[in-house]
Structure formats: C-alpha cells, structure tokens
Amino acid sequence: MALKIDFNNVFHPYLQKERLGEADIDGYKEKFTSALISLREKKEKGELGFFHLPYLPEEEIAEIEKTAREVREKFKYFVVLGIGGSALGPLAVHTALNNLRYNELSEELRGGPKFYVEDNIDPERMASLLKVIEPEKTVFNVITKSGATAETLSQLLIVTEVLKKKVGKRFTEHLIFTTDPEKGSLRALARELGVKTFAIPPNVGGRFSELTPVGLLPAAVTGINIRELLAGAREMAERCERENLWENPAGLAAAIHVLLLERGKNMAVMMPYADSLKYMADWYAQLLGESIGKRLNRRGEEVFVGQTPVKALGVTDQHSQVQLYTEGPFDKLLIFLEVERYRNRVVIPPDFPQYAELKFLGGHTLNELIIAEKKATEFALLKARRPNYTVIFPEVNPYTVGELLYFLEAKIAFMGEYLDINAFDQPGVEEGKKATYALLGREGFEEKRQEVLKVKKEPRFILE
Numbered sequence: 001m002a003l004k005i006d007f008n009n010v011f012h013p014y015l016q017k018e019r020l021g022e023a024d025i026d027g028y029k030e031k032f033t034s035a036l037i038s039l040r041e042k043k044e045k046g047e048l049g050f051f052h053l054p055y056l057p058e059e060e061i062a063e064i065e066k067t068a069r070e071v072r073e074k075f076k077y078f079v080v081l082g083i084g085g086s087a088l089g090p091l092a093v094h095t096a097l098n099n100l101r102y103n104e105l106s107e108e109l110r111g112g113p114k115f116y117v118e119d120n121i122d123p124e125r126m127a128s129l130l131k132v133i134e135p136e137k138t139v140f141n142v143i144t145k146s147g148a149t150a151e152t153l154s155q156l157l158i159v160t161e162v163l164k165k166k167v168g169k170r171f172t173e174h175l176i177f178t179t180d181p182e183k184g185s186l187r188a189l190a191r192e193l194g195v196k197t198f199a200i201p202p203n204v205g206g207r208f209s210e211l212t213p214v215g216l217l218p219a220a221v222t223g224i225n226i227r228e229l230l231a232g233a234r235e236m237a238e239r240c241e242r243e244n245l246w247e248n249p250a251g252l253a254a255a256i257h258v259l260l261l262e263r264g265k266n267m268a269v270m271m272p273y274a275d276s277l278k279y280m281a282d283w284y285a286q287l288l289g290e291s292i293g294k295r296l297n298r299r300g301e302e303v304f305v306g307q308t309p310v311k312a313l314g315v316t317d318q319h320s321q322v323q324l325y326t327e328g329p330f331d332k333l334l335i336f337l338e339v340e341r342y343r344n345r346v347v348i349p350p351d352f353p354q355y356a357e358l359k360f361l362g363g364h365t366l367n368e369l370i371i372a373e374k375k376a377t378e379f380a381l382l383k384a385r386r387p388n389y390t391v392i393f394p395e396v397n398p399y400t401v402g403e404l405l406y407f408l409e410a411k412i413a414f415m416g417e418y419l420d421i422n423a424f425d426q427p428g429v430e431e432g433k434k435a436t437y438a439l440l441g442r443e444g445f446e447e448k449r450q451e452v453l454k455v456k457k458e459p460r461f462i463l464e
C-alpha cells in the first residue's frame, strides 16, 4: 500500500534548461549524507520529536482510543478549538478520511459525533457554530501547544460561558485540553478545573504535531484507525532513513526543492487531484511556509529564504490557475497528489450522441476523467517546461495518509538542513502577536500600543 513518488518530470528532457540532471542529484549526495547524520544526532539528543511519533507507545495509543470511545458514546458533537498546527492537521486528516465535500460520512463515522474544526475567530462563523451544535451534547477539544494563543483562549472563554449556562458545574466534562505537559495557561487551568488533558511533547513543533494527540484524538473520535495512520508513518520513516539519496523520498524531494529554489522556483504549488486531499494543501502550506520562510540562517546571516506555498485543487484549478502555471513566470515547482483508486465510482452515462462534446464523454467514468485530466495537465506543464512531481496514492486511507504526513515533515527537515536554517521555529509571528495584545490594551504592552498607533495612515491614500 506504499505511496509512490514520481519525480520523472523534474529530470525530463522536455524541461530543456529548466530540468535537473542526475549529476545535480549526484552532486548533492555529500550534503544529503551530512544532513542525514545531523538529523540522526538531533534525534538522539531528543530534539525533533516528530521523528519518533510513528513509534508512539502502546499505552498512549490505548489512552487516546479509550477517550475516543467515551466521547463517541456520550456526545453528539466534537469541536476542535485551535489554530495553525493545532487545527490544520485534524482538518486535513478528517477531510481525507471521513468528511468528503458534501459531508458524506464514512461508515465508521456514522455512529460517531459530528466533527467541526473552528480555526478562526470570525464572529459570524463562531456565532453560527454555536447555533448548529447543541453545547450540552458537545465536547470542545481545546488544542494549543503554547497554551497562550489568544484566538484559542478567546474561543475557550466563549464556550465555557455557554456550557456553564447549559450544564452548570459539569461544564468541565465537556472540555478536553491538548497542550504542553507542564507549561502554559491551559495546563494550569486544567489542573485547577480538573479537565481531561493530553500532552503535546515539548520537542514536537505545532506544525509537526498531527501524529500526537493533536491529530490522533480527533481522528480516533471520528472513527479513523489511528494505528493505521501510525503504521503508514512508520513505513515512510523507514524509507526516509535510507542512506542512498536516490532511494530516500524525503532527502531526494528536499534536494529537488532546494536545487530548484536556487534556480528561481520560489513557489511550490500543491495540487491534490482529490477533494478529500484538499486540506492537505492547507496543512502543507503552514509546514513549508513557516518552516522555510526565514530571515536568518543558522550562522545568523540574513538570507530571507523561503518557498511560497500555493494551495490548488485538481481538476478545479485547471480552470483558474493553470494558465498562470503554463505561461507565467518560471518561478514554480508543482507537486501533484494523485489517487489511483477512488472510494467511489461514478459512471458518465452516454446520451445525446448527436453532440460531439457530449458523445465522447458517455460511457466513461468520472474516475477515468479526473485521472486523464491530471495526466493531461502534467503533460501540458511538462511541455511548457514547468518542473513537477507526483505523490501517488494507491488509495486514500489511514495508512497512505500517515505516509504522506511523515514524508512531507521529513522533507521539510531535510530542506532545513540543506538550507542551513532552523526549520522548527517561527520568530516572524511574534511582532504581530505583540501588536494584537497592545491594541487590545493588554497590560505591559502600552509602549507597543503607542508604536502601533503612531503608524498613521495618510488620508491621501485612503479612498472613501
């Protein structure tokens, strides 16, 4: 059931001067080997906890499954309150495995709660969520690694008030906190209130945390086989330990990304040819953007490096983005997610043979059409000299989703090594956070408030 990764269209002669040569990769072998050694050393020192996640201890898996059973028996709704790495993984995995576009629920889910991921603090969306669920039949899984994220804590305050009105002192039974094992307001609050909690290992970054309880609890609650998710990740972990660059999916993909980045491909488009994989592109956007978009390298030199993630969907964005991809600037690498066997088969019935545009479609299936369109788009891009590679899913299931998650995380780790940057922090988000606290009048941020308010908007440039 292993994922295949087709890198052919990065080396293909059709690419002409845009192509990479085998010599380019051979020339990367030394860098790859030192990156592999460096990553192994970091793992042994207890850093980069995500590398260990596929080997989660049995008692931790059992605890997650036990809580999931209790939630499925007692509650009708399960709502994740979180943002960024604390929400995108649960959303992406749920969409891939349970919740196809029209809320079609998979067999396993039918008996389980309705699932929502609330990863924004849009007042309209929050208000409508509280209308569609029945709070007294809901568990809110509050997920925040830092335990300090303003958006998530605001959501907690809102749902706590609603729950207190509905169920009084028993409101704590409707909360599960997933957060740091020791630090942060949420951990302290959990101790004070006696709320059920799960821990996010301190050495696992938020955008790398899908295979911790951040993703595994929501997945188990919605009926996903988390042991299969972890098994797929384990298979990919073993493949990404290979010491031959040409056989190491993460090492090779990372080398391709960095070599092409150095040749001006400063954008990476992820284009899944499956609605179920749509939000994998959102999860990957944070993983690539936040890990690789950095001002400084590890020597403290200003490099302003990064590869801009673009989220697309096949076939839909053939009708909105592909014009840019085939004829626009030579600044993109495309990553397709392809599915060999979809979980449904839809026939296109033949009719109206007098019209050629209808006649040729009849008798085919949508399955044949979407795969033909992916191969056609791939061909058109290749002919237009646009490098692209494809991750091929034999089918979308927990095992292959686990493989994909691990492959992309490990690829980012290799990219960080190749680029000599810290792929695991996000210093660039702090300024915005401080300005938010200042504008909301948080104590200790008066000076920042003055600084922000001093940035006056010139009326000449504001069109009324």
Ligand SMILES: O=P(O)(O)OC[C@H]1O[C@H](O)[C@H](O)[C@@H](O)[C@@H]1O
Pocket (backbone or CB within 6 Å): 083, 084, 085, 086, 143, 144, 145, 146, 147, 148, 149, 152, 206, 207, 290, 426, 429
């Ligand atoms: O999980 P939390 O601590 O609430 O963080 C949620 C998100 O916000 C932070 O600002 C970071 O940019 C992200 O890397 C993180 O995933």
